[in-house]
Amino acid sequence: MRPHRKALRTTAVGAVSAALAAAGTLTAAPAAQAAPPSVRFVDITGDGGTTLKANVVTPAGADGARRHPLIVLPTSWATPQIEYLAQAQRLADSGYVVVTYNVRGFWQSGGHIEVAGPPDTADASRVIDWALAHTPADPDRVGMAGVSYGAGISLLTAAHDERVRAVAALSGWADLIDSIYSGRTQHAQAAALLQGAGGVTGRPSAELQEIFRHFFASDLDKEDEMLAWGRKRSPAAYVDRINEHGTAVMLANAWGDTVFPPNQYADFYERLTGPKRLQLRPGDHATAEATGLLGLPNDVWADTGRWFDHHLKGEDNGVDREQPVRLKSRSGGGYEGYPDWKSVAAAERKIALGGTTTIAANVNSGADGGIVLLSSVLDQIARLPPVASIPLLPRRWAAVWQSGRYPTAQRVRGTARLHTTLTPTKESGTLVAYLYDVGPLGLGKLVSNAPYTFHGRTPGKPFGVDLELFSTAYDVPAGHRLALVVDTVDPLYIEHNPSGARLTFSSPADDPSYVSIPLREQ
Known part of the structure; x- marks a missing residue:
């Protein structure tokens, strides 16, 4: 068992329009500034030979003489590989090697949509392998982050790959069943949004198409099959592995998330034993991170940056001394701090x-x-x-x-x-x-x-x-x-x-x- 670590920095959203807008705000710095980070578009071979379209952003002047902490960012559901470029450049400016990649089944990457199944976690490990072999990345300082789909894949990869020392999971899920089937009730609009976006921008696997058919048809004869499918894709099912690895985990979500409600994140947070942080604020699915994808000031991105700086770079920035549960009321005001989730509802x-x-x-x-x-x-x-x-x-x-x-x-x-x-x-x-x-x-x-x-x-x-x-x-x-x-x-x-x-x-x-x-x- 590896000693407990502390780490994390990054975030992102999941809207295609936001990602495209982010791409338009990436470069263009005054000539007097230092040279910008290096950006490359590459193909990475994922699990089973699947081609993953990726961006590699390295710090300016990086020549391999020294190693830099690595951040891997899987894209959100239905978004192209440029989604995180604005934040990737900021991370590279801070000394990180950053690899963002389009998950299998979407846009120009190969394969079919597996909904964070085993091929997706295997892909993430292949991306880490590639980065360690082809960039000046430090194998002892690996982090992952993402918004929505990227958040779920990051948590699942941390459970299966002990090299991942820190995760920032933003607007994601810990329990897929408790997210879109809570109360044994199908969350119809949320599931329809995912199905529609996936069909337009990607290639759903035959298994996923079958799951959607059973889900919308309320096929009780297939309920056990659907529950097993969802558990396999739920980080909560592997929390013991994450704890064994000592991964530092930051979770961030919105109170009104209509795709992944906050309850399941809070329950998962309470089961984590390593360094951890839970932030909840007003908004809906991935809306709290959206401005950060445009390169604009954003508290979610700022806090995850501090998380990574402490846990991957060892900076004494105080993030480990703050109350780990941080909430913003929907009625306004700043963050409130609590020592744990149970303390939030001390009076009933x-x-x-x-x-x-x-x-x-x-x-x-x-x-x-x-x-x-x-x-x-x-x-x-x-x-x-x-x-x-x-x-x-x-x-x-x-x-x-x-x-x-x-x-x-x-x-x-x-x-x-x-x-x-x-x-x-x-x-x-x-x-x-x-x-x-x-x-x-x-x-x-x-x-x-x-x-x-x-x-x-x-x-x-x-x-x-x-x-x-x-x-x-x-x-x-x-x-x-x-x-x-x-x-x-x-x-x-x-x-x-x-x-x-x-x-x-x-x-x-x-x-x-x-x-x-x-x-x-x-």
Whole structure:
């Protein structure tokens, strides 16, 4: 077992337009400046002879007389190899050898899309091999980073290749199943976005096409097969290997990530035993890193740069002395530091969900989680989350419970949890829970949500439901209240409610229903 290390620096996003824009901002420095880093476009032979299109950026004047730390950057889903060039040049300016490459199956690289399967991790190791043989890279100082798809591949490679001493995984996943199939519910818009982008810019493998077919068809006979496929591609399944290697891991994500929600990252973070850091901030999938791909100032890139500088270059920049869990509220303000994820939600309060409430299924009540990417971006930029008029929600299709008004401002930090007793009229069904911040006029701003699906239940027989809502950081103004709303239809998810289904929520005396909220006075 290798001693614990400390390392990391870099980031990136996943939008093609951002990557192309980044390419247009790369060079052009005043003549008085030092010579720019060297940039080469090369072909690297990946696993099984697959050609990977790559860029190699080396520090100015690098001649092989001394070795430089190496950063490998796999591209995001559906993005070309130029995605990281702006940040690669900045890293090279700081003394790193940087290799960015287009993952197999996309754009001009060969092969088919394997969704971070074994060929992808093998490719990453081949890229490291190539860099050590063809650049002045130091074999003892290897790091990997990426946004989204590149983040997942980086974590998986760290589990399988002990040469990777540090990882910066930005807007990625640790548990693929818990990301797009949480609550046993298909995240339809997120999966459709991935499928569409992959089909336009790449070549999906036959296995991936089959998985998508089963996923969208809600084929329960293939569920075990899909779960096994997802586990093989989940870094959480290999966390013991990462811990054994002592890899320094930085995780960064957005509260509103509609592709890879933050809960699964936080759970993974808690299981890491080596040097680690978790940063969560407002935004949606890969939006927090986007400006950095354009070469603009960006706190995600700056912090991952400090991470790499400390763990790969040995700089005493203080990153190891800061609180490792750093959060930004969706309501504004700077970073808050915590010693661990559990400390984020140290105080919890319960809202009782009393009485018995029955709702009809198959109709969207007007409460929903918004639109993939768009809604959380509006929240990030203009603090405009999805809204609903709580008094006007039709109680035929939505169950509603509210707290009293809070006399002082409150802070929601962490993960709200729903516990209730459900009696269905059909053996299958879906519910979606929403937590709203409700103002004096009854307008509710979405704080969090999560779906839940059940199959094989006996109609008319009650059973317990425990559901974690997506983690968040949100400030509730004084005079507002919190409301829990439950309905059965949301455009973000595939619903499994047969026609005419009804759901009854009750609160037995020996097992009362509640929503537990990580809440404290501001």
